[in-house]
Amino acid sequence: MRCNSNSFNGATDASRVYQLIVTCLSTILMFLIAPNPMNAQKTNAPIRFDKQTQVFRIDAADVSYVFGINEKKQVQTLYWGKRLNDADPFPAPKSDPGLSGFDTSVNTTRQEFVAWGSGLYIEPDLKVSFPDGNRDLVLQYDSHTIEGRRLKIVLKDISRDVYVDLEYQIDVVTGVLTRSANVENRTSAPLTVEQISSGTWNLPRGDDYRLRYLTGRWAGEWVLHHQLVQPGKTILESRRGSTGDQNNPWFAIDHEGDGDQDHGDVWFGALGWSGSWQISIEQDQIQQIRVAGGPNSFDFGYRLSPGEQLKSPDFYAGYSHDGIGGASRLLHRFEISSILPHGPKPKLRPVLYNSWEATEFKVDEAGQESLAEKAASIGVERFVVDDGWFGQRSSDRAGLGDWYVNPVKFPHGLKPLIDKVHSLGMDFGLWVEPEMVNPDSDLYRKHPDWALNFIGRPRTEGRNQLMLNLARPDVRAYVFQALDKLLNENDIAFLKWDYNRNWSEPGWPAVAPEDQKKVYIEYVRNLYSILAELRAKHPQVEIESCSGGGSRVDLGIMRYTDQVWPSDNTDAFDRLLMQDGFSYAYAPGVMMAWVTDSPTWVNQRNLSLEYRFLSSMQGSLGIGANLNNWKPEDFTTAKSMVAQYKHIREIVQRGSLYRLISPQNGSEQSVTESVSEDQRSAVTFAFLHSSQMLYPFPRIYLRGLKTDSMYRIAALNGKLSPGTPDIASGAFWMQHGVDVELRGDFQAASFRLDVADR
Structure with missing residues (x-):
């Protein structure tokens, strides 16, 4: 503020003094009542930093997330919950004094990211070992940058050149926050990362929290559980090499007895990682709740040479004041707009027919064309040929890895069938399982070393198949080239990408022993890179993530796939419960739901065709029944139901879900x-x-x-x-x-x- 008298040089002294006083008073008044441009900018910005108090504020939608740098240069959580007033003050953070000599400050201060060292007993976000045997790492704030909706905070060890970039990104519509951590070795010698998470989510102190999570098994996925959060630690995890259906990487926490579908505080999150993973929910000695997540630390070790980096998966989390239903709706909206390909308006899922239950492995050109005609007659928009079209594939014992069209079943290739499907007004899709190999295959006979294995040890088969080591550059190149060739030579709009077993013998003999455990990271990185490259080169192709059902459904794989297969169990009554559980973590629009024959193989339960359709119409509608066995009245009913679904699918797939x-x-x-x-x-x-x-x-x-x-x-x-x-x-x-x-x-x-x- 400045009162300038230079402009009054032509006036008398008295009038000049009077005018100066009036001008100064006016200026002061305007300063007091006018909005401060700097404050206005801060108010409108989703991420702000107060240099005086060293406090960061992230405000978006109905959420505030606040943390700061305390006197020990630790990044300390201050608040996460319902949005606060922009003017609400947060003083400079102070580290917790600790409870006793047994529970010192480093264990009771709520940190955003903490390394194992300095007497830490709680779950660390990072644990490393150095060549000299040292395993102590103490991280302190170094610097930060803010760019729009992104914040990067740099941490550094107190003596060694080990740096960690904490990355935050806020979604302004839902308030969902994305976090990750990137570790960089700037020392002159290798180090080994033994554990890494994307960061810790700290909830307000309390002793009445309830945890919700999802469990399952093959044909019984998406079982919703809840339990009190009690002193100690609960671990949700997969050690299977992939996401797995035993646990799913999603959580929600609310207050026991203080909320329902539409009311109450809920903190929720999902880890975007398709490999082995773990989420730790810990209540410490002073009733603070911490949630950390990242790759599973079991059998884990990632060697970082000088100059190398390791980035954690993205960990997404949000808050809702509108109950668990409100939390689900926020997460669904975030997935549709920010995770799925082609967001924020991904294409509506077409009505799909899959021929598996009609033919299983006995596919041929004439049989598939006949099914295509029947499918088109009821309004199907996408026709998919499942397993059995390639190599010497007549059962699940042979052919995986040999991605050429079977010349006996399709003597003229796939083109005549694809042309037929197109003439019927449908696009064409194909089943693949590119990460696997049968021992009875040309590929395995030529490259037995391409399978995951420990030298001199037995190779455990699952579904008569082994896993290719996708971490290997040559395997990665083969898988991409095989699929790229298939898509180049055929007008294919859709791939059902299956994955029908878990890992065993996760060895990588082609690299040095100290690098073999990198397989857990490099495998998933290469999987993502193949999917990304295929999508870039063939943008018209859509992909479904399938894993013997719902064993690979997570926010990592969903960045590269348009839909997911939640379960091989298509019993329409069972699916009500499974689809309900699924919807807590994932949007109904990505959930494929098939109408299959009744009774199903699962329960031998008889259900009407209308009931089966209505159960499936709550997600993305597919049909997998054997149309060769349908009666005329079945086709009439199905045609009516498919037409009805097309009128409501935008509401179902993109709308807000309420569990009534x-x-x-x-x-x-x-x-x-x-x-x-x-x-x-x-x-x-x-x-x-x-x-x-x-x-x-x-x-x-x-x-x-x-x-x-x-x-x-x-x-x-x-x-x-x-x-x-x-x-x-x-x-x-x-x-x-x-x-x-x-x-x-x-x-x-x-x-x-x-x-x-x-």
Whole structure:
């Protein structure tokens, strides 16, 4: 601020003094009441840094994330939760004094990223060993840079030239924060990283937290569990070389008894890594909750030569004040806009037919063309030939690795079939499993060393196959070239990329013993690079991640794939529970859900075709039934249901999901609602296992509508109860509710609401 008298030189002394006083007072007043341009810039910026207090603030959507640099140069968490006022103060952080000589300051101070050293007992984010036997690493703040939505903080060891770049990126729409860590060896000798995480998420202190997580097995994935967070440590992990279905790398934490689907504080996160992984949830001695995640430290060691770097996977996390349902909707929106290829508006998933259940390995040109005709007649948009089209593949015992078209089954190659599929108005897809090899294959006979192995030890087969070591540059080149050639020579729009076993004997004899454990990282890096290169070279090709079901579903693989296969179990009733669990972590739009024959091989349960369709229409619709066995009335029903799905799929695949009645805990009912992004339309699916004692189906209270808008309701399948008005307000449908007529065993209904334009 400046009061300048130079402009008054022509006035008398008295008037000049008077004018000067008036000008100064006006200037002072304007300074006091006008917005400070620097403050305005800070308010609008999602990431801010206060030089005086050394505090970083990240504000986006309804979330504030605050941390700072304390007097020990540690990066200390201060707050993570519901968005605060921009003017709310945060003093300079001070490290915790510690609890006792047994629990010193380094263990009780909530740090964003902490290395093992200096008497640390809690879960470290980084552990290294040096050639001289030293394993102590103490990181301190060195510098930082802010560029829009990105923040990079550089940490350095107190004496050695080991640097860690902490990277933060905020999504301004959802408030989901992406974190990672990059370790760089600037010393003159190699070091070994024995453990690395992407960072630690620190929750407010408390003793009433509840953890939600997902478990499973083949044909029984996506089981939702919850338990109290208690003193000690809970480890969610996979040691299988890939994501695995035993645990999924997702978590959600809320307060026990203080929240539901639409209310309460929830902190949630997902690790973007498709290899062995671990997430640690730890409550320390003063009831602080820490969540850290990264590659699994079991059997892990990554040797960093001077000048080399190792970057952790991305770890995504967010906060919702609107319950676990609100947390899911935020994560779904983030996945659609920021994770999936072609975001923020990825292509809607086409209705797909897969020929596996009709033919299994007995594929040939004439049989596939016949199935294609039947599929096209019901409105299918994508026809996919599954396993059995390549090499000497007549069973699962031979042919994997030999990616040439079988000349007996397809004597003229795939082109005649592809042309036929195109003439029927569908695009063409193909099943592949490029990371595997059968011992009975040309590839294995030529390159037995390409499989993961320990020299002189047995090679464990799974599904009669071994795993190629994709970490090897020559294997990586072969896999890419085989798929690239296939796509160059054929008009293929879709690959169903399968992966049907876990790792064993994870040896890499071609490299030095001290580098062999790099296989866990380099394998996944090369997998991602193949997918990225294929997508860049063949942008029209879409890819599905499949792993004998849902064994490789995570936010790492989803950056390169358009959809995922959640389970080989396609029983429509079982899928209600599995799809419910899946939806806590992943958007329904990426979830392939097939209509298959009844009874299924899983439970020998008979379900109507309408029920099977409605179960599958809650995700991305596929059909896998043997159309050769269908009756005319089945085709009529299917054609009607497919047409119906096409009218609602944008709502289902891109809308907001509300779980109105959960199928968890043996519930007799399940109800989901999807609301369009503009809130003008909604579609609801209702399922009944068995009615009992003349009790009616529970009233359905909708969510997510505009209270003042008028919505017209229409039954799609099943019946609305008599007396249901044709048009009512959003408030009516949410507060009064809707009744549907469902009685009997395994019954289903659906209805739609649309804003009634006048």
